[in-house]
Amino acid sequence: MEILIILLPLALALGGLFVWAFWWAVGKGQYDDLETPGQRILLEDNQRTVQHKKD
Amino acid sequence: MSTCVHCDEAATYPYFQTEDVAKLRPFCCVGCMTVFQVLHSKGLSAYYDIKNNRPSFKRRSPVENKKQEYTFLDGQDFQKEYVQHYAEGRRSMDFYLEGIHCLACLWLIEKLPEFVEGVVNSKLDLERSCATITVSENGLFSKAAIELNELGYRPHPMRDRAESSAMALEEERSSLKRIGIAGAAAGNIMIYAIAIYAGAPAEVAVFFNALTVAFAVPVLTFSAWPFYQSAYTSLRNRRLSIDFPISVALILGGVMGILNLRHGQHENYFDSLCALVFLLLLSRYFLRKIQENGLRPGDMSFLHQSETVVKKNSSGEFTEAHIRSLVAGDIVRISPDEFFPADGIILEGSSRVNLSLLTGESSPVKLETGDAIYSGTQNLDGDIIVRTTLCGSESRLGSILRQVETGWASRSRISDFSANAGTFFTIAVTLLSLILFFLRYPTDGFEGALIQAITLLIVTCPCALALSVPLTFHRSLSLAAKNGIIIKNEVALEKLNSAENIFFDKTGTLTVGHPQVENFECLRSDGATVEDAVYSLELKSRHPVAVALKEFLRPRHVRLLEVSAREEIPGHGIKGMIDGNMYEINRDGVFRNCSLVATFHVRDLPRPESTKVLRELMNNHYKVSVLSGDCQENVDRLATDLRLGPSFTTRALLRPEEKVSAIPRNHSVMIGDGANDSLAMQQASVGIAVSGSMEVSLRAADIYLVQPGIEGVAQVMTLAKETMKVIHRNLVLSVLYNITSVGLVFSGHIHPLVAAIIMPVSSLTVLLSSFWGTKQLRTLWKS
Incomplete structure (x- = not known):
């Protein structure tokens, strides 16, 4: 049972870390738009530049 | 059948881009081709x-192209309200964009700076169809707006970061x-609770x-706050x-847990309570999300009426202005088709x-x-200049809008059902x-009896x-949304279920809302030529009859003929x-060289489906x-056309107020589209606005x-019927579960472990029942 002395704080610290991370992410607006960023990443790199028309 | 290259709508009578025949592509309309x-x-x-x-995730419609200059976007007064400022003179404005539907739109919009x-x-929020455009110090919003308009996304400026x-x-x-x-x-409490149950x-x-108490405190205070708040307001x-x-169960559960901890007993209900708070919050969050989704401006047709007016400015020229800048005494020019x-x-x-x-x-x-x-009325065929007398509200x-808004605020939006169930429980x-x-007081003493009473309160909490x-x-709301039915408030479903009388507006609801041709009859053998002639002659006319004739003839593969000496006689x-040949079209028919x-x-x-829908409802x-x-x-x-028999009643010549008095407050549904229906829609227990309704009707309606x-x-x-069936079934299940747990408490068999098993099991049963639905709901879900 002595192992609890290490495991418990470890578990609590890990849990706390995730809660903190979630809190931080929500506060930063990471959850404000769930649709667009997921779609945006699908765009191919080579489509990211416009083939400028020669004037 | 070919589909439009641009919008994927069926192009039944395609337009072709003719410059390069090798690359012939079908379009459904000129708008899409232009884009x-x-x-x-x-x-x-x-x-x-x-x-x-x-895959695109929204249905889109053909592009309606309309040239606009958007100069008002650059006005100082306008920017004061709509623009946000950043360093180096950068400014940003939010636009709602019509027609956003897929990844390619995202790509295109975010390319704008290039x-x-x-x-x-330029940043786009696909879900809200809202783009945030940032311009440099000397950049003009009007340029971006013109470009967006040209690309087929008609922009509507949104007041940026409004407080609300x-x-x-x-x-x-x-x-x-x-x-x-x-x-x-x-999740964490579960770990320790299991250890305790297992006999640590x-x-x-x-x-x-x-530890479980430490975990539960933030849940019972911070997370559960909305429950306390809503319980307090309703009280x-x-x-x-x-x-x-x-709320009572949560508070008593918390107090009891802490008291037990002080007494050195390790009995508490925190594992069950926290899990329930989590599930309850989650389910309410989802419900709210789906309602908000339905109310997004993208699904509201009122925005599709332009917000731009052409106004005479101080130097006597007509320029574009935003509709909000209009004051009494302004001179405006209204083109055909505009409101x-x-x-x-x-x-x-x-x-x-x-x-x-406005009047029906x-x-x-x-x-x-x-x-x-x-x-709110629509100009049909001529350019006119108007001096405004009364603007805005x-x-x-x-x-009417004001009346609707006050009525809406005073109207009860509380679900009778959950209120009644709550009272009962x-x-x-x-x-x-x-x-x-x-x-128990005589046998177990004060404290023992109290703890048992509290236990009963906790385990019978109507969480399931x-x-x-x-x-x-x-589930029902998202199903409805998928089928193009936006339900603003779930209470509407409950009220629909108890509806007995259904009232329909006529113009625009049961009928199409604009004139259509019936019985076009050619008296000569060269019918096709006559049709071609009629179409060619009416091509440029905006007269309602002309519009109806063109709409009728276009699917008949008419050819365009050369017209000379064309004259429209008002x-x-x-x-x-x-x-x-001299052709003439007037109210008596089509004449060629003066013969009919x-x-x-x-x-x-x-509407083609009116009879079917009404008959189904009457059945x-x-x-x-x-x-x-x-x-x-x-x-x-109309009554004759619909052939519905004597039980179908009609009333004519009703003013908006008379419509209101014709509708009983309870068990009634009003379906309409115009401003003249909006008060009636609000009077009825449920108002339904059909597609193409005015803003004011949309506000008055519960369903769109x-x-x-x-x-x-x-x-x-x-x-509505099927949804309420499921909910009533869940109520029965819930009552059954509660009777069991009350029995267990009275017989003294209850223990936190039993609660920890029974509470999730009961929740799971009703959840499964909700997802199982009914036979009819399942068929609806599948389709």
């Missing part, structure tokens, strides 16, 4: 590669935080118990909502005006110089706890019901020379009637049909 050409000329053809390789001068950043939207965002974030905390705590040694158990309004027993932005008097010109949305009258009215016009439309549970307390109701509604008809060659009738015809024992503002003759004609037509009405009635 295609614009994209090509700008080197943005990759749009189509992206579009064709990715081909529009002055734009430094910032608050909504803050609320959304804090509810996410509440859910997160509850979820994390519930006493010294460890005490420590674990303390203040002398009502018992379902949140009240939940009047304010009440006023015609200074110059004459035109036919469509009053149907189906035939267009001819107005001349000096006549009064009202906002003072106009006739504005005053609370009273029953309180009584049972008191009985239990007095039963509170969980299943929002989830069932969530109030009479149109004539012109085609192939050496074809006859036709034009009137506002009923389901609803009383169906029509309330119309139109004249008796037209209403009688996105797809044209009234088929949604029958669907939503079925949906």
